[in-house]
Amino acid sequence: MNTSAARDQYKVSPVRRFLRHPLLAPFNSTEAWDRLASVANPAWSLSEPRARVVRVVDEAPGVTSLWLKPNGRFNGFRAGQHVLLDLDIDGARHARCFTLSCAPRADGLLRLTIKRKDKGPVSTAAQQLQPGEVVRLGQAMGDFSPRNTHAKLLMISAGSGVTPMVSLLQDLLQDGAEREVTLLHCGRTAADLIFADELQQLALRMPKLRLHLHITEAAGRLDAEKIAQIVLDWTERETLLCGPDGFMQMVETMYAAAGLGEHLQSESFGRRAAPVDPDAAQHAVSHGNPEQVFTALAGQSLLEAAESAGLKPKFGCRRGICRTCQCRKRSGTVTNLLTGQVSGPGEELIQLCISTPQSAVELAL
């Protein structure tokens, strides 16, 4: 009874199913009509969330905020969530996640605050966007927000890790600012502290917000000992954490050592890149869900390595012509055995028969 009701709920009417059927292409191809509509307005789309850049603001050295006006396909977001920003860079689509650095607003605008990374194609291109340009977005994702609505809150952030905290604080303010919150935010220099002014403004309007801005150049590295000194009652607080890898590991260790792991929620900026080591004799290759691992010897193709581990990936010519063995690399660096070109560390398509790893690699086999 229940299951059939649930099924009915997701049932698409036969008329709609017919209208969406691929046999009717290109009449029903949203992409074809989007292309036509984009002559009038590139932000219009029948299916794709897109947004127009309305303002670009420099926040700190190497940090830029983009104010975006999304089209009607964007379903909105909650404070603390992130979106995929999908850009065409020299003809290729590249997408990366960025945290929304504002709470949902009445005018529907979004703000993404982006820190430039070396060799980060998306962050570099995003910072060069001009007002008026149109970008593709994903729907908002993530559930980085306080779980327990009554407990006292501690937010710890470093560098651009402050972005979800600003969003969450603005949201708390809109909800009446009843909670007691401490924000501990650190940056290398005073100039590097993103949103320092905006946070001061918030503190004026939120009497229960205690702000602690920590400048490492002046006050030394923020470590477990210092955190405990600054926030005396840290063990009693629900904690939200966001920042660079090393910083987050330090705080995670601190909480784990105190047995308070469940008080802590962390938000990481994507995957931790595996170190590149061309001289290593072998590299670990992980794949699948649940994750399995095999090793590839230096100079050995990933196809041969997978086969000697007993796997049977599809293959054709075994010399880089036919692409039957093409597979998505989730992370890690590989060298193309034909051209000697070294790949980037992120997600891309590779041909297993002519790729050899230079670091630990994760594949979507």
Next chain:
Amino acid sequence: MSSKTMSKTRLDADSLARFEAELDALRLEVLEDIGERDARHIQRMRSIVQGSAIAGRGLLMFGIGPISWVAGVVGLALAKIMENMEIGHNVMHGQYDWMNDAALNSQTYEWDIVCDGDHWRHSHNVEHHDHTNVIGKDHDFGYGMLRLSEQQRWSPSCLLQPVWYLLLAMNFQWGVAVHDIKIGRFVKGRMKKAEFRERMRPFLRKAGRQLFKDYVLFPALAFWQWPRVLLGNLLANLIRNLWTNAIIFCGHFTENAQTYTTREVENETRGQWYLRQIHGSSNLEGSRFFHLLTGHLSHQIEHHLFPDLPAPRYAEMAPRVRDICARYGVHYNTGGFWKQYAGVLVRLVRHAFPNRVRVAVA
């Protein structure tokens, strides 16, 4: 005769290595330059295909009078030709995989033709491009029904091959579609029934969909106008079949295109592979629009050397490939469409008859 007038160039190990290095360097140079220009090209091709398919099918379904019917047929034939050749074939080679666009991914793309995409990826990308013109391994050579080389055995049924050829050309999409099923092997008892059934399944599914789409669904959507849609679709498919067949046959079966035995290609180096691709392919000369209509298969030599570079690059690379070939004394087979196609027909007729001179096969 082909194998006598134009023999295969043999390069000594040293020049072969330099020849290979020069072509590798050219490939790398173009690979580095690939970017926005190529992305714009394929997107523009998609707009043309989508636009002419909508216009063509629309005119066939809702147009009035013979002029709109002819325009509809032309629009749909153009859409099918461009989709199959400039988009489908090239995308499935992985020429645009670098764009990271799910709609242009070589491993998932499906085209508007009765041939199943996965079958094509195997018979074309693996067998034909790796084993180009190797008799017995490259099943594109003669499509299992035509005798185009002295190395193939003659039988009396070959005498009728001009007729077989005409039938193949008119139904070319079906020839391509059954290609990877290897029906011949099943008929000769070299394939188990279960495997044969497994190989038939994707073909039947795809062919059923295409037939339903072109001859049931779209005619039915036009209500009382169904006859003009049905006939128009039939004619558009026929035009596409004849055109693609002519272009593809000009690519490998011209008078001077060389064939190989499996023994010849054992342990071949990349340089020898390059050489075989050049010897086994031939180019067509023509305008930019002509090249687009052929999906740039008019640059068959460059395509076979660099199958995964975006096709419009072939036209830019051709003079340099030609120059490299000239310097190493490698014959570069090129000519106008009619000259090359006449060569194909001559070859087809000549090999309908048994060999005049016995050739000692190594």
